[in-house]
Amino acid sequence: MxxxxxxxxxxxxxxxxxxxxxxxxxxxxxxxxxxxxxxxxxxxxxxxxxxxxxxxxxxxxxxxxxxxxxxxxxxxxxxxxxxxxxxxxxxxxxxxxxxxxxxxxxxxxxxxxxxxxxxxxxxxxxxxxxxxxxxxxxxxxxxxxxxxxxxxxxxxxxxxxxxxxxxxxxxxxxxxxxxxxxxxxxxxxxxxxxxxxxxxxxxxxxxxxxxxxxxxxxxxxxxxxxxxxxxxxxxxxxxVDVLRWAMLDVDAEGADVAMLTERIAQATAAAVAAADDRPLLARLSLAGATALHGRLVGDTDQLAAECRAAAIEAGGALWVEAVRVRTRPLRVAADDALLPLRAAFDAGLDDEDLARGVLADMQAIREKLPAVAQADLDLPTDAGALGALATDAWEIVAAAIAAADPRT
Known part of the structure; x- marks a missing residue:
């Protein structure tokens, strides 16, 4: 029986x-x-x-x-x-x-x-x-x-x-x-x-x-x-599912464009192979320190297209539900000329009233979203997480300044 x-x-x-x-x-x-x-x-x-x-x-x-x-x-x-x-x-x-x-x-x-x-x-x-x-x-x-x-x-x-x-x-x-x-x-x-x-x-x-x-x-x-x-x-x-969800976690640590593209293709091919011929909805998540950080944050459509192309090559059908870029920029060498600016930046983080205000604004944004979206929202909820986010923001600014043409 x-x-x-x-x-x-x-x-x-x-x-x-x-x-x-x-x-x-x-x-x-x-x-x-x-x-x-x-x-x-x-x-x-x-x-x-x-x-x-x-x-x-x-x-x-x-x-x-x-x-x-x-x-x-x-x-x-x-x-x-x-x-x-x-x-x-x-x-x-x-x-x-x-x-x-x-x-x-x-x-x-x-x-x-x-x-x-x-x-x-x-x-x-x-x-x-x-x-x-x-x-x-x-x-x-x-x-x-x-x-x-x-x-x-x-x-x-x-x-x-x-x-x-x-x-x-x-x-x-x-x-x-x-x-x-x-x-x-x-x-x-x-x-x-x-x-x-x-x-x-x-x-x-x-x-x-x-x-x-x-x-x-x-x-x-x-x-x-x-x-x-x-x-x-x-x-x-x-x-008995007719559509399968997959999490594509890709390590971008130290990757250049070719390396990252290959890592995405490998993760996608593995998900397609495990899907038992079902169509896939995938969430791509990137993490690690990389010189590509700023580029990745601004070009999620490119990342999604890379996943779809890799799935086609692997013989599967895949659509990207969301791209989560949780990479961080590579640390740049301190520039003496930027030290006053960095000091002012850090001083802002030390202002408890300012930090509380920023966190309150982020909580207000969070509360306006549906419960499912709230769970996926990567916004800081305490001073420590806010400080980590601010550190990443400074690295992006410093990298952009360092890369700028000094004649401009």
Missing amino acids: KFLHAADIHLDSPLSGLHARADLPADIIAHCTRRAFSAMVDLALAEDVAFVVIAGDLYDGNWKDFSTGLFFAAEMQRLDRPCFLLRGNHDARSVITRSLRAPTNVREFSSRTCETIQLPELGVALHGHSFPNRAVPEDLSAGYRDAVPGMLNIGVLHTSAEDPGEHETYAPCQVESLRLKGYDYWALGHIHARRILSERPWIVFPGNLQGRHARESGPKGCSLVTVEDGQVVAVEHRS
Whole structure:
């Protein structure tokens, strides 16, 4: 027997940060979460699974219209086998106000208490508790029922578990407490990166089905679980994403133009090779001290084009979502003539009122941006970071002055 464990599907959730991009083909970015869900159903049919478990956040929030629910109903009809659905923080009972009658093969876990659903013909008992509200600060697993003797017991839970803070905290629990329940498999949801917290018993976050922004990079999909003689014998990740995100981290330390171009090409080729023939959205990040610093800051379009050209050469399809230039200029020798100017520059940094004002202005800029953009904004938040940024700024100014024609 096999079953499929998925979570964090976020149907009809858009890809982040791409609204103003005219160079992205519509068929590449349109309906990614729907297409990934359809691919998951294709996998379930191809593997002839006995049932599917969705451990929360099937939806991304309240439906904009009924097409989201109608799509899910059509896919469930195509699945034509049981699907056990648990609500998470994004699709809690209090969040989703529109509704359609559930397809006949879909069983939703109660949001009032832990519910146990037994499948005697398969020798399986599933235990789950849907979120009644978006905010669930308590450990729901504490109320899960005892394992049913003689059955394969599966706990379905939407939780941040012992996450150190990368994700919002919902229904937190301890791995050891889950082990003590005596279940054979814990089907978890909420953490978008695939994680196996334990193999005895299996405690698994499958990750989300489709990456939606640059921080959700790498293969995305679900877990295919194989059971023999009432025991879980294999848990395999199966990728069903239709578009993949990649982080291209390139070291520009000491590089000239030819060296940097080659390093970008190598990083791009590696990402294309790992993409399993999927189109790629990539974020290019450059770091290190280089004489090219000023040029790189002002020519991100050139860098993006180099990535695309390298991807074409590698036989892949890649678009650059963003370029992050975190290089720094090479230190230039001190010029006695510039020492008074440098002293005035440093004196400005020593003015606490001025520094506080600059940081406040930067915080105001940050607060005007969406949460996803805020996380990627590389602006200083304290005096130390502001000083480091100012030092880089001085090096750029000094380098420009040194390179200027003395006759001008």
